[in-house]
Amino acid sequence: MPELPEVETLRRELAGALPGRKIEAVKIFWPKTVAPSTPNVFSRQLRGQKITRVQRCAKILLLGLGPKQTLAIHLKMTGQLIFKPKKGRVVIGGHPANPERHTRAIFNFTDDSQLLFNDLRKFGWLRLVNRDETKAIESAHGPEPLSPVFTFKYFRQLLTRYPNRNLKTLLLDQKLIAGLGNIYVDESAHRAHILPQRRAASLQPSEVTKLYRAIKTVLRAAIKAGGTSARNYVKSDGQPGGFVPQLRVYGRVGELCRTCRHAKILKIKLAGRGTHYCQRCQS
DNA sequence: GTGTTTGTTATCAA
């Protein structure tokens, strides 16, 4: 699941690869990927454009195409962005012209390099947006948790403003904090020694501090490791990120807790999501 | 055939 650290990893890699490259052709293999546009319109609009910068808003990657236009990319659950310095050879399966089984879009650059958008479950999307629409995307999200805008004061006020929400749903809410998903919410709660099902108002002041710090710490560590490849996520070179060994609860149901080495990691359904925690370390 | 996986949005209900 590409969350903030995974998209940030891609942003950093692609920021070193894409700027300056000119789009020669765009192929769309799954039209809904570019909805509400159409493959023809979408491709025509992008052809000849040069990528000027690579940014990120929450879990959305933003490829700048000059001052007026941006290509916004959301990987949703199974999206991948693969950069190939030279055109990859055509491989088995799927569409005849389709180099990889779940490739939904291909950007060919004039120097023969390529950007592939793979997405097994077809939830991801590509959208060409203008400046106003980019602003709208940004204002639909809360502060970036690793930016100075995400102050302790803001975080404390969040908990006060939504006293009856449980931590899980609150931290997952993109309007309140940008970029956290199922993995890093569970990991943050474990590191803070707080159960994700707790009501916001039930946190002691010291717990608010611990949670605030845990969010930042785990995100920084995950970015440093190149993200979590629990399922489909890979980096732009196709290699997995390295954070799985550092996960403390996500995907570890039944395992012995790596912190207390005593209790087994439990898994419940909370806010409709698989939620992992240690009964002994978290309260 | 069933349940599970999850990011996001829409819709409904209390």
Next chain:
DNA sequence: CTTGATAACAAACA
């Protein structure tokens, strides 16, 4: 207004 539940999207996997 707050909050949570559910479905929808879609496909693979156990």
